[in-house]
Amino acid sequence: MDSGAIRRRLALGAAVFAASGLFALVAPGSAQAATATSCAGREVRTLPFSTGTVHVYKRNGYVCALTLPKTSGTRRMMSVSVQARGNRAVVDKGRYAHRAGPVTVHAGHRCVWIKGSVGRGTVSSGWILC
Secondary structure: OOHHHHHHHHHHHHHHHHHHHHHHHHOHHHHHHHHOOOOOOEEEEEEEEOOEEEEEEEEOOEEEEEEEEOOOOOOEEEEEEEEEOOOOOEEEEEEEOOOEEEEEEEOOOOOEEEEEEEOOEEEEEEEEOO
Protein backbone atom coordinates (compact mmCIF):
# COMPACT_ATOMS: atom_id res chain seq x y z
CA MET A 1 0.00 0.00 0.00
CA ASP A 2 1.52 3.32 -1.01
CA SER A 3 1.65 6.41 1.21
CA GLY A 4 -1.17 8.11 -0.76
CA ALA A 5 -3.59 5.26 0.04
CA ILE A 6 -2.63 5.40 3.72
CA ARG A 7 -3.26 9.15 3.83
CA ARG A 8 -6.65 8.72 2.16
CA ARG A 9 -7.70 6.05 4.67
CA LEU A 10 -6.53 8.18 7.59
CA ALA A 11 -8.43 11.18 6.20
CA LEU A 12 -11.57 9.08 5.76
CA GLY A 13 -11.29 7.74 9.33
CA ALA A 14 -10.81 11.27 10.71
CA ALA A 15 -13.84 12.52 8.74
CA VAL A 16 -16.05 9.72 10.06
CA PHE A 17 -14.85 10.36 13.62
CA ALA A 18 -15.51 14.12 13.32
CA ALA A 19 -18.97 13.54 11.83
CA SER A 20 -19.96 11.19 14.66
CA GLY A 21 -18.90 13.82 17.21
CA LEU A 22 -20.90 16.45 15.33
CA PHE A 23 -24.04 14.29 15.43
CA ALA A 24 -23.62 13.82 19.19
CA LEU A 25 -23.45 17.59 19.67
CA VAL A 26 -26.35 18.38 17.35
CA ALA A 27 -28.85 15.97 18.94
CA PRO A 28 -28.22 15.82 22.70
CA GLY A 29 -31.96 16.02 23.41
CA SER A 30 -32.67 12.75 21.67
CA ALA A 31 -29.89 11.05 23.60
CA GLN A 32 -31.30 12.43 26.87
CA ALA A 33 -34.78 11.28 25.95
CA ALA A 34 -33.51 7.76 25.38
CA THR A 35 -31.92 7.61 28.84
CA ALA A 36 -34.65 9.43 30.75
CA THR A 37 -36.28 6.11 31.64
CA SER A 38 -33.59 3.90 33.06
CA CYS A 39 -36.06 1.39 34.49
CA ALA A 40 -36.73 -1.90 32.79
CA GLY A 41 -40.27 -3.09 32.26
CA ARG A 42 -43.55 -1.38 31.60
CA GLU A 43 -44.79 1.75 33.29
CA VAL A 44 -47.52 0.78 35.76
CA ARG A 45 -48.07 4.04 37.66
CA THR A 46 -47.42 7.74 37.37
CA LEU A 47 -47.57 9.73 40.60
CA PRO A 48 -47.75 13.46 39.79
CA PHE A 49 -47.22 16.18 42.40
CA SER A 50 -46.72 19.94 42.45
CA THR A 51 -43.02 19.99 41.49
CA GLY A 52 -42.53 16.72 39.59
CA THR A 53 -43.62 13.18 38.84
CA VAL A 54 -42.64 9.71 40.06
CA HIS A 55 -42.71 7.04 37.34
CA VAL A 56 -43.13 3.42 38.49
CA TYR A 57 -42.18 0.41 36.36
CA LYS A 58 -42.60 -3.32 36.93
CA ARG A 59 -40.94 -6.36 35.36
CA ASN A 60 -40.65 -9.97 36.53
CA GLY A 61 -41.38 -9.17 40.18
CA TYR A 62 -39.04 -6.15 40.27
CA VAL A 63 -40.40 -2.65 40.87
CA CYS A 64 -38.39 0.37 39.75
CA ALA A 65 -39.10 4.07 40.30
CA LEU A 66 -37.56 7.41 39.40
CA THR A 67 -38.47 11.01 40.14
CA LEU A 68 -38.44 13.61 37.37
CA PRO A 69 -38.84 17.35 38.09
CA LYS A 70 -41.31 19.50 36.13
CA THR A 71 -38.39 21.73 35.08
CA SER A 72 -34.92 20.23 34.89
CA GLY A 73 -31.56 21.91 34.73
CA THR A 74 -31.11 23.46 38.18
CA ARG A 75 -29.69 21.33 40.98
CA ARG A 76 -32.10 20.87 43.87
CA MET A 77 -32.99 18.26 46.46
CA MET A 78 -34.74 15.25 44.93
CA SER A 79 -35.52 11.82 46.26
CA VAL A 80 -37.23 8.58 45.36
CA SER A 81 -37.81 5.53 47.54
CA VAL A 82 -39.36 2.12 47.03
CA GLN A 83 -40.28 -0.19 49.90
CA ALA A 84 -41.59 -3.70 49.44
CA ARG A 85 -43.92 -4.73 52.29
CA GLY A 86 -41.87 -6.40 55.01
CA ASN A 87 -38.55 -4.89 53.84
CA ARG A 88 -36.68 -1.63 54.33
CA ALA A 89 -37.02 1.19 51.83
CA VAL A 90 -34.36 1.67 49.16
CA VAL A 91 -33.70 5.41 48.78
CA ASP A 92 -31.88 7.69 46.35
CA LYS A 93 -31.67 11.21 47.78
CA GLY A 94 -29.46 14.14 46.82
CA ARG A 95 -29.06 17.37 44.85
CA TYR A 96 -29.80 16.52 41.23
CA ALA A 97 -30.54 18.55 38.11
CA HIS A 98 -32.46 15.97 36.05
CA ARG A 99 -33.73 13.01 38.11
CA ALA A 100 -33.50 10.96 41.29
CA GLY A 101 -33.18 7.22 40.82
CA PRO A 102 -33.71 4.75 39.39
CA VAL A 103 -34.32 2.66 42.52
CA THR A 104 -35.18 -1.02 42.07
CA VAL A 105 -36.41 -3.61 44.59
CA HIS A 106 -37.58 -7.18 44.26
CA ALA A 107 -41.18 -7.15 45.40
CA GLY A 108 -42.46 -10.43 44.00
CA HIS A 109 -46.20 -10.30 44.62
CA ARG A 110 -45.93 -8.01 47.66
CA CYS A 111 -47.28 -4.48 47.90
CA VAL A 112 -44.88 -1.56 47.54
CA TRP A 113 -44.85 1.97 48.96
CA ILE A 114 -43.39 4.65 46.67
CA LYS A 115 -42.29 8.11 47.80
CA GLY A 116 -40.78 10.95 45.79
CA SER A 117 -39.90 14.59 46.21
CA VAL A 118 -38.51 17.56 44.30
CA GLY A 119 -37.78 20.59 46.45
CA ARG A 120 -40.73 21.05 48.81
CA GLY A 121 -43.19 19.05 46.72
CA THR A 122 -43.71 15.41 47.74
CA VAL A 123 -45.85 12.40 46.92
CA SER A 124 -46.49 9.19 48.85
CA SER A 125 -48.41 6.36 47.22
CA GLY A 126 -49.56 4.23 50.12
CA TRP A 127 -49.42 0.47 49.55
CA ILE A 128 -49.92 -0.17 45.81
CA LEU A 129 -49.41 -2.93 43.22
CA CYS A 130 -50.67 -5.57 45.66
